[in-house]
Amino acid sequence: MRTFVTAVVLVAFVLPAGAFEIFELNVPGRGYDPSWPPDGSSWHTIRPPEAYCTDGLQTDHDDQNGDGVIDPCENIQIDGVWKHVEWIGPTITIFRPGAREPVLVEPIEGSRQTQYHIIFPPEAFCVIIHTDQPIVQVCQYIQILEPPEYAGEWHVEEIDTNIHTNGGSPVEHSTWSQIKSWFQNLIN
Numbered sequence: 001m002r003t004f005v006t007a008v009v010l011v012a013f014v015l016p017a018g019a020f021e022i023f024e025l026n027v028p029g030r031g032y033d034p035s036w037p038p039d040g041s042s043w044h045t046i047r048p049p050e051a052y053c054t055d056g057l058q059t060d061h062d063d064q065n066g067d068g069v070i071d072p073c074e075n076i077q078i079d080g081v082w083k084h085v086e087w088i089g090p091t092i093t094i095f096r097p098g099a100r101e102p103v104l105v106e107p108i109e110g111s112r113q114t115q116y117h118i119i120f121p122p123e124a125f126c127v128i129i130h131t132d133q134p135i136v137q138v139c140q141y142i143q144i145l146e147p148p149e150y151a152g153e154w155h156v157e158e159i160d161t162n163i164h165t166n167g168g169s170p171v172e173h174s175t176w177s178q179i180k181s182w183f184q185n186l187i188n
């Protein structure tokens with residue numbers, strides 16, 4: 001028990017709470033694919049708003065269960081900074097016909113449903129939209145039913161891969177490996 005408490009305290013010390021971030025995998029034509037991309041791949045920042053449209057390179061990743069898929073609680077290093085993956089899912093870019101600015105939405109839960117929340121533009125972050133059908137493919141036309149300011153026909157432009165992270169951590173990979181081994185020793 002003492003070892004466990006020590007480990008938890010240590011993790012709390014070396015992993016300070018970071019800011020919530022959203023990154024979209026910047027690989028044109030890939031679509032939604034939750035498998036780990038190779039290191040060197042580019043991630044596009046969606047949040048925080050002040051960093052929107054800046055790109056970072058994946059410099060390392062930690063596929064803890066070894067299945068080749070990005071899972072919550074795994075870790076990604078972007079531009080040399082380790083970040084904890086909180087969520088992974090599709091980023092859906094939709095356009096109102098004739099509009100110049102896109103709106104980016106994410107499913108609230110599951111893969112086939114009719115409620116999504118907006119992640120861009122920042123002033124509409126977390127606004128929930130209701131659609132007449134699940135969004136399943138690029139070039140699909142959907143109707144947004146609510147809220148009224150978004151009601152009407154929209155075109156699905158892109159469906160990409162995004163992750164939510166808890167922000168940067170200064171922890172080095174060697175330290176991270178030690179923490180993992182300590183927890184594995186506790187479990188074994």
Ligand SMILES: [Ca+2]
Binds near residue numbers: 064068069071
């Ligand atoms: Ca994995």
